[in-house]
Amino acid sequence: MEQFTEMVLARLNCKDERTKAILTKLITHLHDFIRDVEPTEEEWFKAIDFLTRTGKTCTDKRQEFILLSDVLGVSMLVDSINHRNNNGATESTVTGPFHASAPPMEMGSMIAKGPELERGEATLVRGKISDINGNPIPDAIIDVWQSDDIGYYDVQEMGQPEVNLRGIFKTNPDGKFWFKTIKPAAYPVPTDGPVGEVLRAAGRHAMRPAHIHFMIMVPGYQRLITHLFVKGDEYLNSDAVFGVKDSLILEFKLNNSASDAKALGFQSPFYEVEYDFILNKIN
């Protein structure tokens, strides 16, 4: 049966070297997997049906194949391969399936606009963007998105306004930025589709520890996609998508100053979190 794989590979007649390498490795590893598992015809058909349903679950607002890649550890593996030489820059993590276009906002804006604003814990997020030599980067684009206080994103349509808990900010001349939000919550990845079947078959929970997503873009610098995680979350050691890195776990500190709260328009006390992002130049 090794000969069979060689026969399939011998048919490749790719114009492009990279395409040839990818198809060769795909066929080789896929056949190795099949020879290792020795699926019955019924198991093979279950796999066909699973992949078909995964495709059909994808919509404008839901990407079940990205979620599958996430829960199998593929997304984080691709991430680590593409960010091996970090030079001290901020570590990256998965994009996840919930990024969507967000409105540009004035510095300091509150990104929570739904019922979570009443229920949630007010939080000030601030920081700085700089290069690996410590030089601040002005006009850096900072795209942020997060779950509400009970673990849902706006696109999941669980009672939030459209385009909520998202915003795009631009750093000041000193590289600094700040915005207001509510503290994010841990949440399960969607389990009502095929990926939920995988998690149940694997005997794994679906929870992700609480976090805020950041995508930071500056011309001439590598795009940084990462999260800031909330220290103390019970799922930090068992993230369903393997996205946690120690350097990205931050304390959300309670600020008891009534005057600080008043200046921000918050009830007292409120939470504060601060992080300085470091970007790598494009090589």
Add this chain to the structure above:
Amino acid sequence: MEQFTEMVLARLNCKDERTKAILTKLITHLHDFIRDVEPTEEEWFKAIDFLTRTGKTCTDKRQEFILLSDVLGVSMLVDSINHRNNNGATESTVTGPFHASAPPMEMGSMIAKGPELERGEATLVRGKISDINGNPIPDAIIDVWQSDDIGYYDVQEMGQPEVNLRGIFKTNPDGKFWFKTIKPAAYPVPTDGPVGEVLRAAGRHAMRPAHIHFMIMVPGYQRLITHLFVKGDEYLNSDAVFGVKDSLILEFKLNNSASDAKALGFQSPFYEVEYDFILNKIN
């Protein structure tokens, strides 16, 4: 990064041993593939998009993931794993994406009912079903399906009546069967979807050599899914789905007897093909 894969595997907590084996091997081989290819983030996203579109191409009448499995050689590999100990029984091959429910027919019926009946070359198919000891099997269910004379199946909706070139027959007490049809043609697998992109990237043609599909079912015997291929077809050595086995290539012999033709209601000359199928008992 090997440690990362171990960490993902350590999370498995399957109730069922087979599920654990499959998920362990899936994650291991998938991560090996990723480490071997080192995809860029753009390439990873192209793969996500490809799988999504493959799922969305599937309908009641089209199974693009089966076709993908076929053109990557996976289907034939699964077939050979499941039919290793053949005991001299007829060799199997791929089901393909065009099986559909067919009507029971009287022995000797003509399965072609569309315009191909006028254009095509009349063919008599006959044979016998027996066990590996040569005992004939009566009442065997024989489900046949094939392309028309220009290479299309009814479900592709290219001018044929609904449910055409398909039929279900039952063997006589002596294990014999026969039916009338037109000679099938070589044809391309569908290339207007994602699988077409793979074939073009691989620099491979999409053609399958001409064949008639058989699915033979008898209680107590292993279901046999196979083809009979037309000897002399130019694509026998380069079938797009790797389905050809030498033992399944048969001569479609020209019969010049005017009286034989008349007895069958054919124009003279016509083609004849004969094959005796041998089934394995269920172990």
